[in-house]
Every structure is written in structure tokens, then in C-alpha cells.
Amino acid sequence: xxxxxxxxxxxxxxxxxxxxxxxxxxxxxxxxxxxxxxxxxxxxxxxxxxxxxxxxxxxxxxxxxxxxxxxxxxxxxxxxxxxxxxxxxxxxxxxxxxxxxxxxxxxxxxxxxxxxxxxxxxxxxxxxxxxxxxxxxxxxxxxxxxxxxxxxxxxxxxxxxxxxxxxxxxxxxxxxxxxxxxxxxxxxxxxxxxxxxxxxxxxxxxxxxxxxxxxxxxxxxxxxxxxxxxxxxxxxxxxxxxxxxxxxxxxxxxxxxxxxxxxxxxxxxxxxxxxxxxxxxxxxxxxxxxxxxxxxxxxxxxxxxxxxxxxxxxxxxxxxxxxxxxxxxxxxxxxxxxxxxxxxxxxxxxxxxxxxxxxxxxxxxxxxxxxxxxxxxxxxxxxxxxxxxxxxxxxxxxxxxxxxx
Numbered sequence: 001x002x003x004x005x006x007x008x009x010x011x012x013x014x015x016x017x018x019x020x021x022x023x024x025x026x027x028x029x030x031x032x033x034x035x036x037x038x039x040x041x042x043x044x045x046x047x048x049x050x051x052x053x054x055x056x057x058x059x060x061x062x063x064x065x066x067x068x069x070x071x072x073x074x075x076x077x078x079x080x081x082x083x084x085x086x087x088x089x090x091x092x093x094x095x096x097x098x099x100x101x102x103x104x105x106x107x108x109x110x111x112x113x114x115x116x117x118x119x120x121x122x123x124x125x126x127x128x129x130x131x132x133x134x135x136x137x138x139x140x141x142x143x144x145x146x147x148x149x150x151x152x153x154x155x156x157x158x159x160x161x162x163x164x165x166x167x168x169x170x171x172x173x174x175x176x177x178x179x180x181x182x183x184x185x186x187x188x189x190x191x192x193x194x195x196x197x198x199x200x201x202x203x204x205x206x207x208x209x210x211x212x213x214x215x216x217x218x219x220x221x222x223x224x225x226x227x228x229x230x231x232x233x234x235x236x237x238x239x240x241x242x243x244x245x246x247x248x249x250x251x252x253x254x255x256x257x258x259x260x261x262x263x264x265x266x267x268x269x270x271x272x273x274x275x276x277x278x279x280x281x282x283x284x285x286x287x288x289x290x291x292x293x294x295x296x297x298x299x300x301x302x303x304x305x306x307x308x309x310x311x312x313x314x315x316x317x318x319x320x321x322x323x324x325x326x327x328x329x330x331x332x333x334x335x336x337x338x339x340x341x342x343x344x345x346x347x348x349x350x351x352x353x354x355x356x357x358x359x360x361x362x363x364x365x366x367x368x369x370x371x372x373x374x375x376x377x378x379x380x381x382x383x384x385x386x387x388x389x390x391x392x393x394x395x396x397x398x399x400x401x402x403x404x405x
Contacts, residue, residue, distance in 0.1 A: 003065060003113050003179070004135025006171035008072045008105025011163055012041055012098075013227070013348075014143035014251070017234040018244065022156040027086050031235065035356040037098035038231055042349025044102025045109075046342045052107040053115075053338025061116040061181055068107025069167045069175065075101045077164035080157040108167065111341055114321040115334050116181045119198075122188040123270070129321050130266025130314075137262060137314065140255025144234070144248040199392075200329020206336050211327055214385050215320075220343040221379030222282055222316055225372035227348030228355030229288065229309060230254070235356075236365050237302055240295045250299070254306035254313075261314020269322050275384040281315040282380030284308040289369040289376070312376070319383070320344060326389045 004010070016038050023034045055064045079097050083090045113132060121128040143163070150159035187198070206212050229236075233254065234247040242250075261281070268277040291297060291305040324337040358368040 001132055001135045001138075002174050003069065003108060003171045004110060004132060005138045006166040007069065007108035007113075007135070008041075008045065008076075008101065009109035010136040010139035011076070011143055011166065012101065012105075013038060013231055013352075014139055015147040015159070015163060017231055017251075018144065018147045018151060018248070019156055020235055021244070022151055026084075026156075027090065029091065030360055031356045032353060032360050033091065035231065035352050037095060038352040039349040040095055040098045041102040041105075042227075042345045042352070044099055045106040046345025046349065048103060048106045049111050049341040049345060050335055050338035052111050053334030053336070053341075055107070055334070056112045056115050057332060057334035061112050062175075062179060064107045065112045065179075066172065066175055068104060068112070069172050071104035072101065072108045073164045073166075073168035073172070075104055076167070077161050079160040082157060108171070110317065110321060111338055112334070114337065115330075116179075118321070118325045118330055118333060119187055120182050125325060126266040126269030126318065126322055127263070128266070130262040130264075130318050133314065133317050133321070134259055134262045136317065137255050137259030137310070140258055140310065141252050144251040148244055148248045198329070198331040200331030200333065201336070202332050203335045203339065206328045206332075207339070211386050212340075214382055215323060215340055216343045218379045218382035219316070219320060219340065220347040221375050221382075222312075223344045224347035224351040224354075225375035225379070226285060226309065226313055226316070226351070228351035228353075228368065229285070229292075229372065230313065231352040232355045232359070232365065233306065233309075235359070236292060237297075239359075239365070240297050240302075242299070242302070246299060250302050250306045253303040254310035257307035257310025257312075258314040259310075260307075261311035262318060263314075264311075265315040265318045266322075269318065273388075274319065274323060274326070275386060278315065278319055278383040279380045282312050282383075283377050285312045286373045286376040289373045293366050293369055295364075316344075323386070327386070329390075 016035065020031055020034050023029050024031070052064060052068070075097065078100070079094070082094050082097070110133060114129060117128050117132045118125060147159055147163070150162045154162070233251060234244070237247040237250060238244065265277060265281060285308055288305040288309040291301050297305070320340055321337060324333060324340055328336045355365060355368050359365050
């Protein structure tokens with residue numbers, strides 16, 4: 001969980017919204033230009049996800065994750081070296097640093113860590129994944145406040161250096177000392193085939209089935225609607241007249257929503273078929289968008305909107321890891337999860353810049369928030385089409401009842 005908390009999944013997205021004002025003041029960059037690194041990072045990381053998934057399958061999670069945590073810390077701290085000169089080269093240098101973060105950081109995310117959790121658990125896999133992914137909730141609770149404090153006290157450059165200490169001095173030592181994958185004899189029998197090896201589909205076989213593309217489209221739609229709202233939430237709230245401190249507090253409430261979404265979704269997935277869990281939970285952020293439409297939102301309403309958005313975010317992240325393991329097994333989990341993470345990352349990356357672009361062009365986030373209402377409902381409904389979990393990966397026709405786990 002600490003690896004996820006201090007990894008490249010939550011930290012960049014939780015801090016970049018608070019760089020809008022200082023970067024705009026120093027360089028005169030537009031919101032679109034300032035938020036673009038989230039898109040750059042997300043696209044690069046998404047394309048690298050299947051590669052790191054394959055590496056985790058081939059060489060083990062420990063080697064891949066620890067190396068990526070260290071590299072992420074170094075790359076994040078390097079953002080502090082952005083030149084002070086207000087020239088186009090400075091902007092390109094800044095973007096280049098985010099390319100590096102995307103290239104090296106994805107191995108410090110659930111793409112790798114979730115493989116280890118799936119290898120330890122089967123019966124209570126949903127809850128275990130929920131606890132693992134609570135790391136993003138913890139990050140949302142303190143990273144925004146830490147970012148605001150660091151920027152106010154030391155400036156935005158030093159803020160990046162301070163944030164880099166989280167993976168370097170917290171996640172890396174703890175994981176080095178205490179993290180390991182289960183030995184073959186420690187793996188749950190339900191994960192193994194008749195000869196004792198991990199059971200599961202190959203990536204090629206998974207991609208030949210309709211479920212893979214239903215997941216791809218659903219993940220893309222929901223992630224595309226969610227990520228832009230999440231990353232731009234501080235700017236949306238400050239447009240409504242809230243202070244940076246109030247926006248940071250509301251982002252903390254969003255983190256509580258992610259926390260609740262992780263745990264509750266995990267427990268529900270262990271008891272009920274995923275479609276009965278996913279659809280209603282992924283409709284919650286549609287209410288968020290309705291609340292935020294039109295501006296003039298009170299602190300309490302904004303907090304409720306943030307909680308619903310966070311809850312659904314927690315649910316979706318749980319679902320990707322859970323669905324990959326339940327529908328495709330563990331033999332090639334890293335590659336398959338990496339491929340399912342790809343649309344999540346790409347849509348998230350494009351979404352952040354789309355929200356900012358709509359704001360720059362129209363002067364409001366309302367048009368994109370209105371469209372997102374339908375995206376959340378439609379994307380969640382698609383998961384109802386996945387059908388029952390496979391009972392055997394040797395016989396695709398063998399199925400468990402819908403309510404079985």
C-alpha cells in the first residue's frame with residue numbers, strides 16, 4: 001500500500017492542479033499548457049504499462065517495482081531543475097521531464113503491485129486489492145495539502161523535490177525490507193491448474209474475446225470523464241471563488257471517497273457479481289457533475305461532489321485489477337492488466353487536457369461536465385455485458401453462476 005501511496009499513480013495527478021497559479025504567474029503559460037504534463041505523463045506511462053506488466057511476469061514484482069520507485073523519485077525531483085528563463089525552450093524542457101517520469105514511473109503503480117496481491121489472495125481478493133489501492137486515497141488526503149504548503153513556503157520547484165522524498169525515503173526502504181511475492185507453495189490452489197502452474201489465458205487469447213473490448217471501451221469512457229474532473233477540480237473550485245486552501249481540503253474529502261470506494265467495492269466484489277457492483281457505483285460521479293454545473297457551489301456541496309467522484313474512482317481502480325484476474329487468470333496477468341490499464345491511462349491523460357482546453361475556449365467547465373454525466377452512466381452500464389466469471393481457463397464454456405465469486 002505504501003508503494004502505491006508514494007508511487008507514480010497518485011502523486012503527479014494530486015499535485016499538478018496546484019501548479020496552475022505559480023507557473024502561470026512566472027511564465028504566463030495557459031492552463032492548457034500547464035495541465036498538459038498530466039497528458040504527456042499519462043500517455044507515456046500507459047504505453048509502457050504492458051511492458052512493465054511483462055517485466056513483472058518475467059522477472060518478478062519486487063525487482064521491477066523497487067527499480068521503478070527509485071527511478072520515479074529521481075525523475076520527479078529533476079522537475080525542480082526547470083530553468084527560470086521565460087522562453088519556449090523552458091516549456092519544452094519541462095515537458096521533457098514529464099516524459100521521463102512516464103517512462104520510468106509506471107512500474108511503481110498498481111500495474112506491478114496488484115500482481116503480487118492477486119498471487120497472495122483469491123477468496124478475499126477484492127478486499128485485498130481494495131486495501132492495496134487505498135494508497136491512492138492516502139495520497140489524496142495529504143499530497144494536495146503538502147503541495148500547497150511547499151509552494152507557499154518554498155516555491156513550486158522545491159515542492160517537486162519535497163514530493164520526491166516520498167518514494168525515496170518512505171516507499172523504497174519499506175518495500176525493500178518487507179515486500180515479497182508468495183513462493184509457489186504459498187499460492188492459493190484456486191490460482192493453479194492441474195499441474196500446479198498458474199492458470200490463465202494468454203494475452204492473445206484474451207484479446208480474441210469480446211469481453212476484452214467491452215472492458216477497454218468502458219474503462220476509456222469512465223476514466224476519460226473522471227480524470228479531467230479530478231485533476232482540474234482545484235481549478236474548478238477556485239473558479240467558483242474558493243481559496244487554494246479550501247480546494248485542498250475538498251481534495252482531501254475526495255481522498256476519503258477514494259478510500260471508502262476501495263474498501264467497500266472490494267468487499268462487495270468478494271460477495272456479488274461485478275456488474276451488480278460496478279454499474280451503480282460508477283453512476284455516482286454523474287451526481288458530482290450535476291452539482292458542479294453552473295458554479296456557486298457551497299463548501300458542503302463541493303465536498304459531497306468530491307466524495308462521490310472519489311468513491312467511483314476507488315471503485316474503477318479496484319475493478320480493473322479484479323476483472324483482469326477473475327476473467328483471465330494469473331498466468332499472464334501482468335501483460336493483460338497492462339493492456340487494460342492502457343486505455344485507462346490514455347483516456348485519463350487526454351481528459352485532463354480536454355477539460356482545461358474547454359475552460360480556456362469557453363470560459364467554463366460546464367460543457368464538458370455536462371457530457372461527462374452521460375459518460376459515467378454509459379460506461380458503467382457496459383460492464384453489465386461481461387457475463388459470468390470463467391470457471392476454467394482450459395474450457396471457455398465452463399462458467400460459474402453470475403452470483404458466484
